[in-house]
Amino acid sequence: MQHIIDRFINYVTIDTQSDSSSNTTPSTSKQWNLANKLVEELKEIGMQDVTIDENAYIMATLPSNTEKQVPTIGFISHFDTSPDFSGTNVKPQIIKNYDGKDIVLNEEKGIILSPSYFDDLLLYKNQTLITTDGTTLLGADDKAGVTEIVTAMEYLINHPEIKHGKIRVGFTPDEEIGRGAHKFDVAKFGADWAYTMDGSQIGELEYENFNAAEAKITIHGKSVHPGYAKGKMVNAILIAHEFLNHLPQAEVPQKTAGREGFFHVHHIQGEIELATIELIIRDHDLTLFEKRKHDLQAIANKLNDLYGNYLSLEIKDQYFNMKEKVEPVFHIVELAKEAMLSVGITPIIKPIRGGTDGSQLSYMGLPCPNIFAGGHNFHGKYEYVPVESMQKAVEVIVKICELNCAQTN
Structure with missing residues (x-):
């Protein structure tokens, strides 16, 4: 021993x-x-x-x-x-x-x-x-x-x-x-x-x-003096928060087991002008895995339609x-x-x-x-x-x- x-x-x-x-x-x-x-x-x-x-x-x-x-x-x-x-x-x-x-x-x-x-x-x-x-x-x-x-x-x-x-x-x-x-x-x-x-x-x-991918969301904002910000400021931190709120709250590592997939946010940082979110995507089922990637893109598209094209999404497959x-x-x-x-x-x-x-x-x-x-x-x-x-x-x-x-x- x-x-x-x-x-x-x-x-x-x-x-x-x-x-x-x-x-x-x-x-x-x-x-x-x-x-x-x-x-x-x-x-x-x-x-x-x-x-x-x-x-x-x-x-x-x-x-x-x-x-x-x-x-x-x-x-x-x-x-x-x-x-x-x-x-x-x-x-x-x-x-x-x-x-x-x-x-x-x-x-x-x-x-x-x-x-x-x-x-x-x-x-x-x-x-x-x-x-x-x-x-x-x-x-x-x-x-x-x-x-x-x-x-x-x-x-x-x-x-x-x-x-x-x-x-x-x-x-x-x-x-x-x-x-x-x-x-x-x-x-x-x-x-x-x-x-x-x-x-x-x-x-x-x-x-x-798992089938696995990593994703990075980058949000570019506009900083304006808060006293004169109406209609002008774009707060990247708040858009990042809204992106996270669109993720399914029950599909995270701490609430899943077995073959259940998840989104796992592991890094987030931000200021008014720039915020980034890094997360991983996991699912044993290939069809559900592809759907998860599609769903992330749908969230990004929705927020860009709502606020203007301030958000970009990059997804990279890791393994299968x-x-x-x-x-x-x-x-x-x-x-x-x-x-x-x-x-x-x-x-x-x-x-x-x-x-x-x-x-x-x-x-x-x-x-x-x-x-x-x-x-x-x-x-x-x-x-x-x-x-x-x-x-x-x-x-x-x-x-x-x-x-x-x-x-x-």
Whole structure:
């Protein structure tokens, strides 16, 4: 257990926060710090063909140790962390033999991780949890996945009696800003299929995800002295407020679940002369997804008709539901399911209320379901991961490799 704890903490204490406002890849130079470290570590444990390209995409090979002709499989995780919350000076706390009670993350600030609010905590009584200190995110999304892949490869190298085919691993930057797969070289990776280790709760196995787009609304106003503004002032802030009021109030993340889609406003800023709104659009159903984009445009058109053409709307597709690409090769999901059952885990097969690199990779020719990495409450100060879940994820990776070989004639 200590080995996986040490590796994980070593990764999460390196700040790798990505930045959506940047046009570079990776979007922040600090991502190179962990990327370069991973390259050296992969070489140290005995991986071969370890490469890192000019955009910090890492690939490595564990060669086959069988004479069988076995399909090449891959495992992929991202090493950046979310820009939604600070990832600087992460100070992990280790809670051994968790008793099911409140965890004081930060006594001075009164920050408590409580099962009365986060009831998933009660699934992990008597286990070892790694939490934040209440001032940063943890980075289990997805440094838990990185930890698990490296640890699983190290285990296979040290246990050559476990027969497996060729295995490829890949680590990507900028997943948290929707670009993780943009410059991933699928042909170079050379796998028949892959798995992202980027899910949450132990047992999660996902091959459906949201269709996703981002939207930016820009409103230009006219500032005039308020004492003489009648018929002249155009207040961009108020038009932005009216735009938000036209969105369906019940179709937001905090009021939806399962396959229900939503609009999520995540940034707004404004002055009289200029206001901007940034939001994301999500829906599992492609027809409803397209309708959501149409509805946003309809709101923009309505307000432009009402106030004059002061408002512009830009919508960009981000990724699509991988289900269409995975279902024709559904045996890859069944293989992961069997691996979980073999190591004592009950699979939880459900749609992702989000996206992974795998959703884009599936459309790039690399079918790529998603497997749990074990963390909870991503992108904030209440993030935590049970060490036992990470250990089980390592076991699942190893078992997938073993079963893939055993089931090949």
